[in-house]
Amino acid sequence: MSGERPEINRETLDAYVDGELAPDEMTRVAALLGERADFKTYVDSQLALRDRLSVSFAPLMAEPIPNRLQRTLRTAPPRLCVTSWREWLGEFLSWRVGVPLAASLAFGLVIGVAIERSVRTELPFVSSSQNGPVLAHGELAGALSEQLAASDQINRRVRIGISFRSRSGLDCRTFEWLGTTMTTNGVACHTGGDWTVAALTTTWRTANDRAAYQMAGAAMPDAIRNIVNEMIAGAPYDAAAERAARDTHWSGAKRP
Amino acid sequence: MDASYDTIRSQIAALVPRLRRFALSVTGNRADADDLVQDTVERALRHLDQWQQGTRLDSWMFRIAQNLFIDARRAARRKRAVFVDTEATMAEAGYDGERAAEAHMAWRETCAALSTLPEDQRSVIALVLVDGMTYRDAADVLGVPIGTVTSRLARGRETLAARIFGSTAELR
Numbered sequence: 515m516s517g518e519r520p521e522i523n524r525e526t527l528d529a530y531v532d533g534e535l536a537p538d539e540m541t542r543v544a545a546l547l548g549e550r551a552d553f554k555t556y557v558d559s560q561l562a563l564r565d566r567l568s569v570s571f572a573p574l575m576a577e578p579i580p581n582r583l584q585r586t587l588r589t590a591p592p593r594l595c596v597t598s599w600r601e602w603l604g605e606f607l608s609w610r611v612g613v614p615l616a617a618s619l620a621f622g623l624v625i626g627v628a629i630e631r632s633v634r635t636e637l638p639f640v641s642s643s644q645n646g647p648v649l650a651h652g653e654l655a656g657a658l659s660e661q662l663a664a665s666d667q668i669n670r671r672v673r674i675g676i677s678f679r680s681r682s683g684l685d686c687r688t689f690e691w692l693g694t695t696m697t698t699n700g701v702a703c704h705t706g707g708d709w710t711v712a713a714l715t716t717t718w719r720t721a722n723d724r725a726a727y728q729m730a731g732a733a734m735p736d737a738i739r740n741i742v743n744e745m746i747a748g749a750p751y752d753a754a755a756e757r758a759a760r761d762t763h764w765s766g767a768k769r770p
Numbered sequence: 771m772d773a774s775y776d777t778i779r780s781q782i783a784a785l786v787p788r789l790r791r792f793a794l795s796v797t798g799n800r801a802d803a804d805d806l807v808q809d810t811v812e813r814a815l816r817h818l819d820q821w822q823q824g825t826r827l828d829s830w831m832f833r834i835a836q837n838l839f840i841d842a843r844r845a846a847r848r849k850r851a852v853f854v855d856t857e858a859t860m861a862e863a864g865y866d867g868e869r870a871a872e873a874h875m876a877w878r879e880t881c882a883a884l885s886t887l888p889e890d891q892r893s894v895i896a897l898v899l900v901d902g903m904t905y906r907d908a909a910d911v912l913g914v915p916i917g918t919v920t921s922r923l924a925r926g927r928e929t930l931a932a933r934i935f936g937s938t939a940e941l942r
Contacts, residue, residue, distance in 0.1 A: 523941070524924065524941060525920060525924060527941075528920070528923065528924060528927065529905075529920070532898060532899075532904075532905070534904065534905055550942075552939070552940065552941050552942045553941070555939045556939040556940075556941055558939075559931055559935060559938070559939040560927065560931070562935070563899065563927065563930060563931050563934065563935075564899055566876060566879075566880060566934060567880060567895075567899050567900050568900075569876050570876045570877045570879075570880035570881075571791045571794070571795070571877075571880075571900060573877075574787070574790055574791055574794060575787045575788075575790075575791060577787075577790075579783065579786050579787075580804055580808075582804075582808060583786060583804075583807060583808055583811060586808065586811055586812055586815070587779055587782065587783050587786075587811065587815075
């Protein structure tokens with residue numbers, strides 16, 4: 515560029531100190547520092563200011579991360595939000611749901627799931643249409659239909675928790691899905707031949723956590739427990755009732 | 771999102787020292803700074819889907835921190851809370867495990883000087899002079915034009931230099 519070069523003022527010198535000038539301007543200002551003592555004094559004072567700030571905060575940079583923050587980073591909060599049934603009810607009523615679910619509402623069962631849009635693709639075991647219910651599929655659907663809680667569930671990707679009859683007469687089951695980076699807990703009910711996911715909550719896990727989970731499993735998260743408490747009629751199934759429900763294809767209240 | 775959550779979580783952990791430095795620069799005391807970073811990380815993890823992969827994770831997190839800082843200050847003003855003198859708080863806070871007397875003195879003076887700046891100048895100073903961000907990145911974090919960054923920076927520099935060195939170098 516052959517145009518007239520801009521006058522060098524304080525802002526130019528600031529930009530020089532901050533490394534914000536174009537290379538040719540950096541060179542021009544550097545050369546001028548040898549000729550202009552006032553420029554040199556100003557630049558030196560600004561470099562000293564940067565040094566002072568850097569030195570002042572250096573000890574902080576060397577400190578370990580506070581324990582509270584380490585815990586947060588280790589066990590991130592759920593990315594999927596289970597809404598309370600009261601908050602969720604209004605949304606649910608606008609869904610175009612199948613008859614069994616609509617009927618269950620009439621009997622007071624509130625069943626719902628809130629999944630952040632972008633996370634849906636991260637869950638390979640559920641599917642949902644734009645405004646429809648979330649359905650289990652693949653390995654999760656298979657486990658919900660066939661796997662018994664009393665069976666050997668160590669090293670399985672899906673673990674079944676409790677099974678129970680809902681207040682509207684559906685067979686429902688809690689489950690845990692061990693993903694590679696997160697563990698998802700949920701509750702699903704058998705409706706019209708599908709497992710409709712009522713609630714999900716997901717927690718990230720470290721590799722160590724996963725190893726421990728793989729062996730021991732974990733307690734049901736409070737969010738899921740609360741939903742189950744809202745839904746359940748009577749006590750959870752014992753092993754015999756669970757087996758009977760499976761053998762009659764989770765027919766719920768229609769079971770003889 | 772292609773990167774695994776563990777990878778992103780590691781990247782966030784790696785940003786924590788910078789976030790703490792920023793938080794301490796703007797809040798002026800350790801307790802508020804740690805709360806601000808804690809809130810920033812929690813919010814980032816909760817809303818990770820809002821971060822566009824391929825864009826700068828650090829800019830996004832600094833933006834969260836800055837917004838939380840502004841929100842907290844507004845809320846505090848609404849409550850008409852009586853604050854402990856910021857300058858005194860900053861100077862007394864010190865560093866955990868501080869050993870070098872010289873560094874401690876520098877810290878006290880720096881904090882005292884920073885506390886005299888208006889919040890908007892303090893944020894720019896924290897991003898550009900303390901963290902070393904470019905003007906463009908700082909403007910992106912703060913959501914202001916670059917010209918606003920440079921003007922706030924110039925005013926902040928002048929005040930800081932006068933406070934720390936006792937005078938500002940004049941140009942002919």
